[in-house]
Amino acid sequence: xxxxxxxxxxxxxxxxxxxxxxxxxxxxxxxxxxxxxxxxxxxxxxxxxxxxxxxxxxxxxxxxxxxxxxxxxxxxxxxxxxxxxxxxxxxxxxxxxxxxxxxxxxxxxxxxxxxxxxxxxxxxxxxxxxxxxxxxxxxxxxxxxxxxxxxxxxxxxxxxxxxxxxxxxxxxxxxxxxxxxxxxxxxxxxxxxxxxxxxxxxxxxxxxxxxxxxxxxxxxxxxxxxxxxxxxxxxxxxxxxxxxxxxxxxxxxxxxxxxxxxxxxxxxxxxxxxxxxxxxxxxxxxxxxxxxxxxxxxxxxxxxxxxxxxxxxxxxxxxxxxxxxxxxxxxxxxxxxxxxxxxxxxxxxxx
Amino acid sequence: xxxxxxxxxxxxxxxxxxxxxxxxxxxxxxxxxxxxxxxxxxxxxxxxxxxxxxxxxxxxxxxxxxxxxxxxxxxxxxxxxxxxxxxxxxxxxxxxxxxxxxxxxxxxxxxxxxxxxxxxxxxxxxxxxxxxxxxxxxxxxxxxxxxxxxxxxxxxxxxxxxxxxxxxxxxxxxxxxxxxxxxxxxxxxxxxxxxxxxxxxxxxxxxxxxxxxxxxxxxxxxxxxxxxxxxxxxxxxxxxxxxxxxxxxxxxxxxxxxxxxxxxxxxxxxxxxxxxxxxxxxxxxxxxxxxxxxxxxxxxxxxxxxxxxxxxxxxxxxxxxxxxxxx
Numbered sequence: 001x002x003x004x005x006x007x008x009x010x011x012x013x014x015x016x017x018x019x020x021x022x023x024x025x026x027x028x029x030x031x032x033x034x035x036x037x038x039x040x041x042x043x044x045x046x047x048x049x050x051x052x053x054x055x056x057x058x059x060x061x062x063x064x065x066x067x068x069x070x071x072x073x074x075x076x077x078x079x080x081x082x083x084x085x086x087x088x089x090x091x092x093x094x095x096x097x098x099x100x101x102x103x104x105x106x107x108x109x110x111x112x113x114x115x116x117x118x119x120x121x122x123x124x125x126x127x128x129x130x131x132x133x134x135x136x137x138x139x140x141x142x143x144x145x146x147x148x149x150x151x152x153x154x155x156x157x158x159x160x161x162x163x164x165x166x167x168x169x170x171x172x173x174x175x176x177x178x179x180x181x182x183x184x185x186x187x188x189x190x191x192x193x194x195x196x197x198x199x200x201x202x203x204x205x206x207x208x209x210x211x212x213x214x215x216x217x218x219x220x221x222x223x224x225x226x227x228x229x230x231x232x233x234x235x236x237x238x239x240x241x242x243x244x245x246x247x248x249x250x251x252x253x254x255x256x257x258x259x260x261x262x263x264x265x266x267x268x269x270x271x272x273x274x275x276x277x278x279x280x281x282x283x284x285x286x287x288x289x290x291x292x293x294x295x296x297x298x299x300x301x302x303x304x305x306x307x308x309x310x311x312x313x314x315x316x317x318x319x320x321x322x323x324x325x326x327x328x329x330x331x332x333x334x335x336x337x338x339x340x341x342x343x344x345x346x347x348x349x350x351x
Numbered sequence: 352x353x354x355x356x357x358x359x360x361x362x363x364x365x366x367x368x369x370x371x372x373x374x375x376x377x378x379x380x381x382x383x384x385x386x387x388x389x390x391x392x393x394x395x396x397x398x399x400x401x402x403x404x405x406x407x408x409x410x411x412x413x414x415x416x417x418x419x420x421x422x423x424x425x426x427x428x429x430x431x432x433x434x435x436x437x438x439x440x441x442x443x444x445x446x447x448x449x450x451x452x453x454x455x456x457x458x459x460x461x462x463x464x465x466x467x468x469x470x471x472x473x474x475x476x477x478x479x480x481x482x483x484x485x486x487x488x489x490x491x492x493x494x495x496x497x498x499x500x501x502x503x504x505x506x507x508x509x510x511x512x513x514x515x516x517x518x519x520x521x522x523x524x525x526x527x528x529x530x531x532x533x534x535x536x537x538x539x540x541x542x543x544x545x546x547x548x549x550x551x552x553x554x555x556x557x558x559x560x561x562x563x564x565x566x567x568x569x570x571x572x573x574x575x576x577x578x579x580x581x582x583x584x585x586x587x588x589x590x591x592x593x594x595x596x597x598x599x600x601x602x603x604x605x606x607x608x609x610x611x612x613x614x615x616x617x618x619x620x621x622x623x624x625x626x627x628x629x630x631x632x633x634x635x636x637x638x639x640x641x642x643x644x645x646x647x648x649x650x651x652x653x654x655x656x657x658x659x660x661x662x663x664x665x666x667x668x669x670x671x672x673x674x675x676x677x678x
Contacts, residue, residue, distance in 0.1 A: 046543040161632055191407035191570065193629050196614040200624065218544055221616030225624045244620035262548035264577035266615055270596035272577060276548035280513050296545075 008179060008212050009035040009058070009076050015069040016050075016057045022285045027053040027066075029236040035180070040206065040213040042227025042244070044220060048281055050236040051216045055182050059097055060089065077179060095125040098173035100202075102185040104165035108157040114141075115153025118172050125176045140171040144201060163194035170201065177209050184216045199226055220263065224248060232256045235282050235292035238311055242318040252318065252325040255293045291322070299324055356662035357393045359593045359671035368564050369396040369419070369532060374428035376414050384637045388414040390588040391428070393663075396532070396581075401558065401565040403579030403596065405572060407611075409633055410585040412568045416534045419566065420452055421445060433531060450480055453525035457537035459517035463509040469494075469520055470505035476528045489527060496560065497523045497553060515546035522553060526561060534566040539574060551578060572615055576600055581669075584608050587644040588636060590663060594670040604666050604677040607645045643674070651676045 016028040028050045035041050045051040056062045058074050060081060074081045076096065084092060093099075101107040109117060118137040122128065128136075134153070141149035144167040157165055166186065173181055183202060187195035203226055206213050215227055223230050224244055231241040232253065240253035251257045261275040279296040282288055291309050294300040303323055311321040361367055376389040389411040396402045404412040418425040421437055430437040435448060456462045463472055474490045491501035497519040509517055518538060525533050535554065539547040555578065558565055569575050575582055576596045584592040584605065592605040603609040613627040631648040634640055640647050646656040655675055663673040 046545055163632065192572070193407060193610060193614045196616070196625070196627075197629050199616070203624070219616065220544075220618040224618045224620045225616040225622070248618065248620050259544060260618065262545060263618070264548075264551070264571075264573040266573040266576060266600060266612070266617060267619075268577070270576050270579065270600075274548035274552055274577065276552050277545040278549075280515060280546060281543070 006037065007034040007075075008037045008039075009033075009074075011058055011075075012073045013069075014054070014057055014072040014074065016053050016062065016072075017067045017069070018065055019067075020285060025284045026287070027236055027284065028057055031236075031238055033231065033238070033241075035212050035214065037179070037212055038206075038210050039229065040203075040215055040227045042223030042230040043214060043216045043233060044218065044223050044230060045233035046218055046281055048235075048284065049233040051233050052184055054233070055099075055184060055214055055216060059093065059099065059182065060084075061093070091125065094121050094173075094178070095176045096178055097180045097182060098176070098178040100166070100169050100173050100181065100183045100186045102188050104162065104169045104189075105157060107169050108165060110157055112156075113153065114155055114157065114160075114168055118153075118168070118175060121172060122175050136175070137171075140175055141168070144168075144171045144174075144205075145197070146171070162190055163197060166190065166194075166198050167201070170198070170205070174205055174209060174211075178211060180212045180214070181206065182214045182216070185218070186215075187222070188217070188219075195222075202226075220259065232259075235287065236284065237292070237321065238319075239293065239322070240320045241311070242320075246318050250318065252314070252320040253293075253322050254297045254299055254324075254326055257326045258296075258298075356664065356673060358663050358665055360393055360395050361397065366398045367395045368398045368433055369566070370429075370431045371395065371415070371419065372429040372431075374415065374418055374430065375426045376411070376418050377426045380637070386636050387588050387639055388636060389418065389425075390639070392585070392588075392590045394583050394590065394593065396564050396566060398531075398564055399558075399562060400580045401567055401578050403575035403582040404566065404568045404585060405570065405575045405582060405611075406585035407570060407633070409587065409636060411588040412570075412585050413536050415585075416454070416536050416566060416568050419534060420449060420454060447480075450476065450528045451531045452534065453528055453530040453532070454534045454536065455518070455521050455525055455538045458541050459514055459521050460509060462521055463517055465509050468506050468508055469499075469512075470501070472509070472520065473523045473527055476524065480528070490523075493523045493527045496526070496557065498549075499523070513546070514542050515549055518542065518550050519553065522550075522557060526557060529561070530563065532564045532566060534568070536568045537570065538567075540569065540571065547574070554578065572600075572611060584611070587634065587639055589644050590673060591645065592670075592672050592674075593663070594667075598667065598670050602667075604670065604672040605645075605674050606649045606651050606676075606678055609678050610648075651678070 012032045014028055014031045015026060018025045018027055031054055043051045057068050115137060118140060119133045122133040122136055137153060138149045141152055146152055146164060146167050187198050190198060215223065217223055227244055230244050230247045231238045234255050240256045251260060258277045262277050264274060277296055282292050288295055290305040290307055294304040309321045309323050311319050313319045372393045373391050374389055375391055378386040378388060380386060404415060406412050419430055425438060432452065440448060470490055473493060474486055477486050477489065494501040494504065499519055539550050542550060557563065567575065567578050579596050582594060582596050582599050583590055586607050592599065592608045600612065603612055610629060613625045614629065634647055642658050642660050643656040646652040653676065661673045661675045663671050666672045666677055
């Protein structure tokens with residue numbers, strides 16, 4: 001099995017800032033994370049929460065508009081990736097860390113045949129000849145469940161369905177057996193039955209190749225089913241992080257709790273009252289002082305608007321950034337009718 | 352999967368405001384082939400009801416919504432709205448009747464004219480159809496009802512608002528015409544998770560306040576279950592199952608509905624992943640399978656499914672299925 005004590009990826013104090021017309025926008029703010037070999041970390045957040053910028057900063061593929069702060073450190077498999085020269089980085093991307101993006105139509109080149117798009121990175125990274133690379137491409141396409149793999153080599157991306165295209169990008173991503181696969185909303189553009197096919201495929205491949213995976217999504221259902229640990233991001237920070245079961249059953253951060261209470265759930269009766277979260281995520285160029293969630297939090301107090309809660313471990317590996325965490329006795333039993341119920345909190349939780 | 356059949360339609364005496372019968376919508380491709388987007392579906396809506404149309408891309412749910420609006424006119428079939436047949440109407444008669452049928456779309460930002468002020472956007476329907484009289488007051492009242500302060504937002508333009516607020520503006524624009532039915536085509540799927548519930552709650556309260564009937568089109572089954580009084584499941588241009596949401600989700604009878612439900616990742620890590628295997632891809636609507644359109648992917652398919660199209664039939668109280676071998 002996998003050895004989760006040795007971190008494959010260690011990110012510390014990562015901050016990324018973009019220069020915008022309205023001033024600097026700190027998209028990722030002092031994020032630290034560790035990922036063990038073979039582990040799947042789910043990162044959940046809404047648009048603008050910084051989840052995509054976080055992984056792009058880790059891979060260092062953001063380009064010049066972004067500034068990664070000097071104290072940020074990213075150590076992958078014992079090497080400081082921030083110190084890599086471009087020539088080294090090119091062998092690093094794809095071979096050590098590979099990525100699958102949301103929209104396969106934009107991550108594949110529309111005017112090049114699928115075969116070329118798989119064979120080329122294999123030859124570049126593994127230095128093998130055309131014939132062996134082609135054979136490898138066929139077996140990869142076959143492995144990811146594309147029927148008539150050999151014939152597909154001569155097809156163009158538009159000739160495939162969205163699900164099949166995503167399978168092609170997965171085949172490319174695993175072609176050099178990377179140690180880490182980063183999947184950024186890999187199924188958001190796909191239908192629910194196709195989503196299941198793709199997520200099941202990723203999970204199988206991960207097991208088979210012993211890869212670690214970072215799975216980025218806005219869908220709490222996806223991380224619940226496919227991640228070992230989950231980090232919830234809000235306004236550029238991780239606000240809660242725990243094992244999947246802990247996070248869902250012993251939710252401590254009010255944002256995570258509010259999200260769980262606001263989504264319609266298939267296991268609840270129809271017309272169940274949804275506890276909507278008021279307001280919307282903060283403008284990142286004018287972040288409020290104190291806790292970023294305070295303006296939307298039903299339980300915010302004076303202190304939340306003044307001080308900034310840091311992510312703290314409860315001693316059992318469950319971290320949260322909140323002065324007044326949700327009490328563990330909280331129930332999220334929904335009401336079917338009537339007004340939105342007041343959240344159930346014990347007095348300790350509210351103190 | 353059939354779709355043909357009308358066993359699930361209700362009596363006109365039952366306060367039915369919209370009745371779609373044997374609706375067919377086909378499009379010509381450039382290669383002169385025919386895309387069979389919707390192939391003979393029927394359903395109805397009672398006053399005050401929310402009908403959920405659910406299915407994956409290509410099932411024809413949005414085409415159905417647009418066909419009701421006569422955008423474009425359907426290839427064949429009948430659409431009766433408040434007693435009038437819509438399919439034969441043209442010109443001013445159609446436009447006048449259509450004020451009673453409003454629509455809300457998926458992307459709220461692109462469905463608002465970026466150059467116009469919010470107050471003018473919401474007032475446009477009134478400018479066209481009503482005498483100027485108390486227009487300002489009507490617009491302000493509607494804006495207030497959807498949770499926007501008319502003084503604050505009236506003079507601003509759409510780009511100054513978030514997606515959720517733009518969707519509120521779209522709801523206001525629909526409501527101002529005093530419609531009987533609002534067709535909501537994926538109204539929350541472009542919104543952030545934390546904002547979706549606000550809009551769903553808004554639609555529910557507006558429905559109660561204005562006595563609306565909603566046709567709610569969405570791919571997200573949990574959302575459809577939450578808002579609907581009756582759910583119509585579609586696949587490749589056909590209806591496969593019709594039921595009340597609680598019944599449909601507790602006991603899906605069509606193998607496709609069953610597969611769809613098993614595919615949803617549930618936000619409960621103890622449930623783990625469903626072991627269900629999903630085979631195959633959606634067939635082309637240019638050349639759909641014979642008989643039941645779902646048979647090529649159906650775990651229960653038998654030879655008869657390729658030859659005979661199953662008709663919709665009752666299988667339980669207010670529960671209808673189009674399948675030879677329901678689960």
